[in-house]
Amino acid sequence: MNFKSIPLFKVFGIQVNLDFSWFIVFFLITFTLAEAFYPYYYPGHSFLVYLFVGAISAILLFASVLLHELSHSIVAIKHGIPVREIDLFIFGGVAMIEEEAPSPKVEFLVAIAGPLCSFALAFLFFILAYFYPQNDLLNGIINYLMYVNLALGLFNLVPAFPLDGGRILRSIIWAKKDIITATKVSSWTGTMFAYFLMLLGLLSLIQGSFINALWYGFLGLFLKNAAKVSFEQTKLSVILSQYKVEQFMHTIKPVLPDETISEFMLHHYPMYNTRIFPVIGKDGKIYVVDIFDIKSIPQTQWDTIKVADIAKPLVAYVSPYDTLMKALKLMNRYQLNELPVIYGNTVLGIIKRDVIESLLERYMLQEKFGR
Template sequence: MIELFRVRGIPVRIDAGWFVIFGLVTWSLASGYFPNVLPARSTASYWLHGALAAVLLFASVFLHELSHALAALDQDVPVGGITLHVFGGVSQLDAEPPTPRAEMLIAIVGPLTSFAIAGLCLALDRLLDGSAAFHAVASYLVVINLMVGVFNLVPGFPLDGGRILRAALWWWSGHLEHATRVASRCGTGVALVLIALGALRVLTGDLVGGVWLVLVGLFLQQAARSSWEVMRVRARLERLRVEDIMTQAPLVADMVAPLAEAGIALGAEKVVRPRDSAWTAFLKLGRTRGGRVAVVDGQALVGVVTQRDLQAALATNGAGPTDLARRAA
């Protein structure tokens, strides 16, 4: 994972898989789209235009995700970061929106941003007297941003449309957990449709397009399942305090560590308070490579929380043990 920069304190990262999809998009544009719309050009120019269009595509994806993140901050929802990966991008929200209205606003702003980018590119394409290459790139960005916006409105969690559906169900029922369960099931249904369409395309000879649809479907299926499982975990851990699940500091040293020292050694992201919710420890553990977070009370180190502590708490509360750190990350 490579951190590029920060926006309002939000880290923007690129996953290693992003370089694969960037190369594939560039290759697809250089070998297919641009030779069709710009005939009799050099191979180098096709690759240059393909790389430029791919950069602008992922800039559009970044703006889509940034709009989610900024809307979340405006609704007092902490944001862990924005990551560009092989399937596009994701904004990591470290808490659920406080109300159905907040969920709706955070979800809908992404597709609206994609549609706005498409509209801007369309206006530039129609109003400016640029080169043929300029209009080819602008036309591509119009189409691709419309596709991104429409696809994200499909009502399957965790797509934006699924989050909009969850907000509506949450408002109607008053229960976030129930709304998440229904929206996640819709997400699984959407994923299965994509997998079936991908398999059909493979059978009809479109190997690359078909395999890609299958992979996207599998990704959404896993994301929908994980979203529901994390919601179940969250519902249980929010009822517990860190002091209820922590392993107390060993007495063999017969000493306490000052908070300043703990902060220097561990960093704020590796420290929780005894009265914090166990869910807070869950989130911080997911971002900690050491496999534990320190519990600090006042000026004293009083214990630690490990993955085993969280697994034991979930087993006791009916969720069952799972690889918590992996799901939190």
């Protein structure tokens, strides 16, 4: 069963979501702190008190993770790279940055922003601990947040793609080579680091530490898969960013608002091999009609129903000067196979998913056979 992320709020125009897997680590951290950390260092309180403080600590930890990801996002947006959302999940958080950085310098700045934020938070909590030296639970929360932010910053600096350190490594290699080579090398280091974590998991299992073994194992598997996926996404982005939508779109004329379904099916539909058709509404706005919706209407009603009456609002579209990568991302985001191509308020055509996929297949075959 697939669960959708829970939308929380927007900050700087970025949607923040909470994945259901977050609750797993939230309860693990809460109970670990309540049963071990706080009773050991700050004895004398009931389990319920420790549980409450552990929950507060877990929430503040993820607030720190959110600030880490926001730092990446703000720097990306400042350099013209759109950021759709931030997802908080079992292994922390991830900012959904829409495009590759335009240069090694921007890649470096976006990557380094997260660790710098974590180190700044660690220093802030260090100062708070210095001016609040009492041996109580509040001091415990401050110290915990100091150490975890320091650990978060250091862990992310490991030169293993797609961790921040891997992206920093990629930016350095990219400045001397090309982005594909840079991503290939940094992804390899990411894979090696993933295997190292899985080895630590195996050693922990041999030593009888089952929980540590699970964490190392799952984190290693996650990073291994992420390194592979990130490399493939980078290749895809580089290929599709070379082409504009206008080079591959199917030219199509919009349907006028007064056309009946019968007129549309007789004069318009046979001319174009597409599923969706742009429709000019009576208000001057552009809508779309899906041929599947028309086919669900009995033919006896086609003479009386106008196409504009069954048209739907435009969900997404591209301009002729957008890249194929942007078109594919919009298709994936909204689960579409076709997008209208619109310039200003003028309909120019349709771009199809299968055209983009055919282009990618051609590149993959050329790469496979070394042509």
